[in-house]
Amino acid sequence: MRGFVILDFGSQFTQLIxxxxxxxxxxxxxxxxxxxxxxxxxxxxxxxxxxxGPNSVYEAGSPQRDVAELRNISPLMGVCYGMxxxxxxxxxxxxxxxxxxxxxxxxxxxxxxGSVPSKQKVWMSHxxxxxxxxxxxxxxxxxxxxxxxxxxxxxxLALQFHxxxxxxxxxxxxxxxxxxxxxxxxxxxxxPHIKDVLISDVQKKVGPxxxxxxxxxxxxxxTVVATLLTKALGAERVHCVFVDNGLxxxxxxxxxxxxxxxxxxxVKGVDASEEFLTALKGKTDPEDKRKTIGRVFIEVxxxxxxxxxxxxxxxxxxxxxxxxxxxxxxxxxVTIKSHHNVGGxxxxxxxxxxxxxxxxxxxxxxxxxxxxxLPHQMLWRHPFPGPGLxxxxxxxITKEKLQIIKxxxxxxxxxxxxxxxxxxxxxxxxxxxxxxxxxVQGDARTYDHVLALRAVTSSDGMTADxxxxxxxxxxxxxxxxxxxxxxxxxxxxxxxxxxxxxxxWE
Numbered sequence: 001m002r003g004f005v006i007l008d009f010g011s012q013f014t015q016l017i018x019x020x021x022x023x024x025x026x027x028x029x030x031x032x033x034x035x036x037x038x039x040x041x042x043x044x045x046x047x048x049x050x051x052x053g054p055n056s057v058y059e060a061g062s063p064q065r066d067v068a069e070l071r072n073i074s075p076l077m078g079v080c081y082g083m084x085x086x087x088x089x090x091x092x093x094x095x096x097x098x099x100x101x102x103x104x105x106x107x108x109x110x111x112x113x114g115s116v117p118s119k120q121k122v123w124m125s126h127x128x129x130x131x132x133x134x135x136x137x138x139x140x141x142x143x144x145x146x147x148x149x150x151x152x153x154x155x156x157l158a159l160q161f162h163x164x165x166x167x168x169x170x171x172x173x174x175x176x177x178x179x180x181x182x183x184x185x186x187x188x189x190x191x192p193h194i195k196d197v198l199i200s201d202v203q204k205k206v207g208p209x210x211x212x213x214x215x216x217x218x219x220x221x222x223t224v225v226a227t228l229l230t231k232a233l234g235a236e237r238v239h240c241v242f243v244d245n246g247l248x249x250x251x252x253x254x255x256x257x258x259x260x261x262x263x264x265x266x267v268k269g270v271d272a273s274e275e276f277l278t279a280l281k282g283k284t285d286p287e288d289k290r291k292t293i294g295r296v297f298i299e300v301x302x303x304x305x306x307x308x309x310x311x312x313x314x315x316x317x318x319x320x321x322x323x324x325x326x327x328x329x330x331x332x333x334v335t336i337k338s339h340h341n342v343g344g345x346x347x348x349x350x351x352x353x354x355x356x357x358x359x360x361x362x363x364x365x366x367x368x369x370x371x372x373x374l375p376h377q378m379l380w381r382h383p384f385p386g387p388g389l390x391x392x393x394x395x396x397i398t399k400e401k402l403q404i405i406k407x408x409x410x411x412x413x414x415x416x417x418x419x420x421x422x423x424x425x426x427x428x429x430x431x432x433x434x435x436x437x438x439x440v441q442g443d444a445r446t447y448d449h450v451l452a453l454r455a456v457t458s459s460d461g462m463t464a465d466x467x468x469x470x471x472x473x474x475x476x477x478x479x480x481x482x483x484x485x486x487x488x489x490x491x492x493x494x495x496x497x498x499x500x501x502x503x504x505w506e
Contacts (some may be wrong), residue, residue, distance in 0.1 A: 001197070003027030003189065004179070005045040007035060009053035009063045009081050016164040017049055017079070018170060019361050020193075025187025026179050030359070033063045040073060046185035047075045047178060050082030052162060056096075056128050057081070057088040071172070075182045083130065083151070083158035090134035090153075096127065107149035107161065111140035114177035121169045122161035129160065157182060166463060170193060184457075191367040195228075198356045198368070202232040205354065210312040212354060215301055216242040216267065218256040220257045220386045221317030221357060224369040226265050228356055229315055231372060235266040237310065241304045243297065246273030247388030247397075249413075250406040259378065263264070272300045280390060280397045286506030289397070293387045315354040319362060319461075341462035361460040382413075382427045391506035401449075404487045405432045408451050411480050415473070416455075425467050428455035431505045438490030441482070448489040451481060456503055464498040 004021055008030055010013045018028040029043075033050075040048065048070050055062035067089045080085040084094045109116060120141075129147040133139050141150035149160045154474045157178055163171035177447055179185045206212060212233065214226045223244075229238045242260060244253040253269070260267045279296050283289050305311060357365050362383065369379045385391055389409075393401045408430045416422040431452040439446040453474070458464035478491040 001189070001193070002028045002044055002046065003029065004047050004049060004183075004185070004277060005035070005040055005043060006030045006049045006051060007033045007065065007082075009033045009051050009085070010055065011052035011080065013462070014161055014166055015359070015361070016162075016460070017051060017175075018359070019364070019460065020164050020175050022364070024172060024176050024179060025189050026185055027189040027193070033065050035454060037066075037069055037073075040070070043353075045074050047072065047077065047183035049178075050076065050078045050085060052080030052125070055081060057084050057094055058128075062470075071155060075178070077178050078156070078158035078161060079164070080125065080160060083160055084128050086156065086158050087130045087132075087134055087151070090137075092130060092134035092137070092151075093132040094128050095131045096129075101420040104167065104491065105142045105161070107141045108144070109141045109150070111138070111152070113140070113150075113340065114173045114181065116173050116177075117169045121167075122163075122171075123167035124161045125166045130158075155182070166459060188470060191364075191371050194360070194364065194368055195371045199232040202235060202354065202356055202379045205352075209310055211239060211306055211310050212235045212313040212315050213301060213311050213351065214238060214240045214315040215257075215297060216240050216260065216265075217384065217386055218242065218248060218252055219317065220362070220369065220379055220381055221319055221365055221383075222366075223260070223378060224365050224372065224374065225315055225317045225356055226260075226267075227263065227369065227372045227374060229354070230265060234246075235264060238266055238315075239305050239309070240265050240267040240302055242267055242269050243300050243304075243374055244269070244271045244273050245276040245293070245297070245388060246402065247276065247293075247390045249384070250410040251387070263374065263378075268304065270300060270304050272296070275300065276399065277399070282396060284395050286391055289390050289506070291388050293390060297386075310334050312352055314351045315356070317365075318355045318358045319360060319365065344419060363459060363499055380423055382422075382425070382429070385504055391504055392429055393432045395503060400487070401432055403450075404449060404485060405430055407485045408432075408481050408488060411484060412453060412477055415480065419473060421467075421469075421473075424457070426457050426458040426461070427462060427503055428453075428467075430454070437490050439482075441489055446489045448487050448492045451485075451488045452492050452493060452494050452505075453477065454494045454503075454505070456498070458503070461503065464503050466493075466495045469493070 003026055006017050006028055014030060018030050021028040067086050088094050105122055107120050109118050135150045137151045137153035139148045140152050143149045151158050162168055163174040212229055216222045220246050226240050233330055236449055242257055257269045276296050279292050283292060366379045389402055389405055390397050393405055416428055433450040435450045436447050437450055456464040457465040457467055474493055481488055481491055
């Protein structure tokens, strides 16, 4: 399908550009900044976007690309590093900023761009700035710090800020201006197209006689993947395995297994809780716990199916936020934390990897699930990490600690549902801290655990803000937990956004 080509120079926001364009109805694909020119020409893109990145155009080894030849293919947009690269290669001047601009800033437009107001609140993250625009370009916006924030030339728009992030007001309007006014692109991309494209991709990748093994976690992502594969290949070729790793929420294994069978998945339940807890014994480092769980998952999957079947593929519900937090992109983005379902498979499994929603965000996966006919209640379950409660119990995992957090989590989530707040929140959970404090319960001194509550709002998991509960709600939840959950005598609420924190604590 014809659309936009986004060349990735290493920004952790690159995928957001594609996501925003899709929201506006424009198909888009992300490729390495090294993507061959002849391949771009074959796609006949309406426009090409150069992403941001962590480098300076003057650094040895910084990602470079001949932008003049790209300009001959279609209109160009440069974002952050993309703007600096365009300026540098087309004859302008880029220098180190005297005052770096990170986070919220304001830009002042001298030229009208769509419906964007003359003063706009934006999100910036850069150390270099454009000092002089290339010949034939006009500076059409300045930052409050008096740096060029936007330049425009024939068929080219370049921005020093990030229109793709939610923090930039009217960012969608700028992308729409580029797509519609400069590129004349039709808005003809939607969720049904995503479904059809992904089903077609799966059918092309998986051989006509091949079978697929799916590791189910109980969450939205793997459920949608299993349903998509079943739709594409048939239930007899898609073998789902749902593992009780001992790290699931209260009663989750039985409840979710029943749900899977109701929606027609070919699923096998495996109780491997002792294997996981034994492997995790004595481990306290969060990366060590994640990698241990990933390893044991693979081992369990390898033992959980009939090897006489022609299973050639393992499918996973990897999403793009998992990928960019786990692996450095082609342009050099920074690894934040590893995810158990990112990074490939051990050679001994001899299975190919199928990750059909790897390029999607959570909201797109939910839209895809709705197109596949999955029930609303299933699609709007809060995200649950693959490592489960192991990363919500800080420090060593024990059965006692798991029991505490399961009971507390059940109370917290039940109260959110009772108060009508569950679907207003992106993700909510409890964290058991490796800290004990003195308390008074039943007129006696206690020395028990501290439990943290976490609830955030988000649209895609890339950025998030803590949910502003009414104090009365927090009071009631705290009272319920400290009265009903043995082993907790203090409850706190996490008021940290992402960034600087991540959504999960580990």
